[in-house]
Amino acid sequence: MDLYTPINEINKIGKYYSTRLKKLNIQTVHDLLFHIPSRYEDLSQIKHVNEVAPDETDTISGQIWEIRNVRTKYGKNLTFATIHDGTGTIDSVWFNQPFLTKTFKVGLTINLSGKIGHFNNKLTLINPEYEIRYKKERPIHTGRLVPIYPETAGITSKWLRSRTSNLLNILSPKLNEYLPNPIIKRNKLLDLKTALYNIHFPDKLEDSIKARERLAFDELLLIQLSTIKRKLEWQENLSSTPLKIDQEKILHLISTLPFQLTAAQNQSIKDILTDLAKNTPMNRLLQGDVGSGKTVVATVAIYAAYLNKLQSTLMAPTEILSIQHFQTISSILNRLGVKVGLRTGSTKEKGDFDCIIGTHALLSEGFKFPNLGLIIIDEQHRFGVIQRATLRSKSQSPHVLTMTATPIPRSLALTLYGNLDLSSLDELPEGRLKIKTFVVPPNKRNGAYTFIERHIKSGNQAFIICPLIDPSESLESVKSAKEEHQRLQNEVFPELNLGLLHGRLPSKEKQNVIEKFRRGDYHILVSTPVVEVGIDITNTNVMMIEAAERFGLAALHQLRGRVGRGLVQSYCLLFTESTSKEVIERLKLLEKYNIGLKLAEMDLTLRGPGEIYGTAQHGVPSLKAASFQDLKLIQQSRKEALAILEKDKSLKSFPTLMEKLERFEEDISPD
Template structure:
């Protein structure tokens, strides 16, 4: 057995349990060792029943006097036992645990832990943790019991696998595995932190809170350190990778193009354009991330980059995450660039309209097809890059003659996060919206005001305006459940607005069906569009002035801000209505009523909800933090400094084989070359 052994091959786990563990992404022994507790039950207070206080978490040692299953009238099973520690008997109660009568017998000596309650004059503990005092404990915790009488780790669980099961298996594996794990951190980086072996032992089975803190400090440092090492090393390697032909920026032609645009570029657009043009004129391939809210004008900046590539004799590929967005970009880029002699093609699963050598090809993941000619491609643009896997982005990049790579996102990413997880990319931010955009008036709508809000919507639709209704976020991926929820909402609103025309849009529709619904909404044939949250943020319907979001408490602030960015594209006043029945979330949602800066809202998300919720599950993209937080600026700075120090001393890291091995494990999460 070693750290890479599959859990299905481990005695005491087997195939059935291994399949359940796969649901929480645990496949190997190392995965299980790296499955950390999210909290600890403090059962270290060992007392007698006589001294225990009501409401106190305690550990008792004693003997079982009786145990039996009782059937209630509703046929539920309650297991009751009388336990005596020699000072006073106490009643123990378990629900739906009839099997306990086979595991615990009268006369067994147990150690039990739980919260003391009192019914009448009787002391009781509901659902106590327990273990037999004469049971053999694994050597890693031989000084203590495992489930009681200590700080007891509680883990993220899955159906059929509880924390007691996880504790038992981890405790059994730890003694054999710890000796095999090599600490990858050099002494000059580790300084006074504990070793990796000690950290793993202490995070699972701490003697006290100080040991937990020591373990969290070390494991949190490792998480951020290796992310930064991976991204900064890729960046350094990329800059040395190759020298390529410098593109020439033909200023006069560019000035004419910009001057004839139907709008004036903002200062932010001009600044980001200059940063991109500087990259294209260097002798190394561009590798830049452009971040800007929906409606900030990322597409025209991309069009300028593609125009420069065209003037230098190179083709461009532009990959969008969905067909809806690909078609929209196709129409926009065609309008911008075809008057200047460029040919623009579209290449998606349902539509392939490409000349033999179109100067610009816009498409979805279909662009990865070998059937598409990619000869002489010099620029690749990926929109909403976190929607694509690393393998897809790498394959696309490999098709370019000169791999200038521009990625774009409308997701507001706090700067500390961007510098950490996208450290391999240069970062540009379009932090300004075009002038004349109306502010979107945002309101939280409690349940008792729902009817009034429906009247408000009806009035605006009768005035010729259109409405989005976003159904509650059930899962980040577009599942049948999400589609069903959208259909239920659609049918409900058909009854609320019987005289209006409603449309339904979700990711489970066929491409042609989606396109028909979008076109109908764009032409004004649909008054109210009922949609799931994962359908494109880039949809541009100037006549849509109201955004209704059901179950707003389920979304992060930045996600809600992105959704409301679909409206306010025209000149009419726009409204975002947040429906929620969750009183606790109202203070958080109120930030949307006063804050219109996506980055500020993303920072608030970071503080309020933690790093795991920044982009939502599906969008988080590259790295998973289990211990560290992207809001821990001190640790981010510390790990970045340590990374830079190490790379300046030994750029190839050939003097640190354990570090190289750890980086190879991280490689799938970083844009490889």
């Protein structure tokens, strides 16, 4: 047996438990040992029998004087034990556990931890945790800091403690240290064996903190090694023809724009043009808040490729967003002679194009790019690793620019996107007003409808967002787009025209609805969150979001970014039926903060990266010990990863670390 032995091959586990362990993502011995406690229960203070008092949770240690089963007249089985510790005796009672008379024998020394109550008018331990004491064995269930684990049906913390303790004892000689000793000393880390034992069975809380720090460092180091190694291999193994940057023509393009670029846009353009002029392919992430102007930056890159007689392609996650990119980019570049085409599931333009914009339809085998030099991927976390690789395979060594409107905290950028160069658009175009956001109580709903109607009469338009398409029996209080559209049209806004948009509409119908809204045929668009990315209508200045508690902060920020595109004051009204203090406080953060990065940092703390960035399906590990908020540890691990790879890019001089990294990359490899 070793760390990577399948869990179902372990004695006393077998098929029954391994099936249940799979729900906790435990499939190997390694997974079980790294299934770390979520908290610890302090049962370390052992009291004498004559010191216990009612309603306390106490631990006692003593000898069994008597053990017996009693069947009540109601058919229940009670098991009684009398325990003596030299200062007195106390009874203990268990319900429906008659097997304990076979487990316990008179004369055995036992630890009991549980609540002190009254039974038959006597002080009694009620249904306590128990542990038979053997001279050479340390207790793991009582009389110490007791680890409590994430559980599932059929798998209790007690079961996990027993198996983990047993495996640690067996595997201790095989737990080879994979971190070089200088790194351990430099960062004041525990050795691996001590860390693993102390995370499960610490003598004091400080021991568990130090143990978690070591295991967290390991997780972050492996991520850093993986991402930085990929970046070095990208730079080393791929070469591209440097583009000649015609500054005069680039400046002419910028001068034709009907607005001034921000300093951040100018800097990002400079970063990208510098990359394109190198003989290694660009691999850059352009991060920008909603409405910060990423598309214009991408357009300059497309034009630079065109001036070098190279094709570009831009892949977006939805047809709505693809069409919007097509409209924006073609309006800027067509007059400069650049032919821009569109390819989606429902639109397949034919002909030779300098730039093709589309959805995953661009990945189809029959679609060829004769001279592809630049790939732009919008909202890259919405595509799987294989989809992104397929697009890259359309050219030998293309330049790659990925874009996201989902703000990425620095700690996450350093960790998950360490293989990419990063440019940030951290300011909005001049003249944009901060969107005023309010959490609206249900009793002010009619006032909100009056507010919306007033703005429509002033010539503006509004969005009303519902989480569901159809009504749900299990979510009766959550409004659905179809039902709400009908109710609002008939009962609330009978004199106005309301459109309906959701993900199940055919593509042409979706586009038709958007165009009608853009033209002003609809005063209000009732929609699901399909509008989160890609609908840019400057005349809308009010957004109302139903059941706002069902969205994360980042998603709500993305949604409200659909308004506030013009120069008039915009508003976002958040409705929730929840009375939870935590929910209201979380939503009120949107009243306070209008900066996506700040909200993303808070979302990261509240929910973790998987839900925000969709990373669970896209080759990003779920952290067990580390936290993406721990910037100090991230910086330490990054520094060490860079030093290791500078010394030996192949890691052959670090064989145990190299094996660990290979295992790690196998575990996180998607698809």
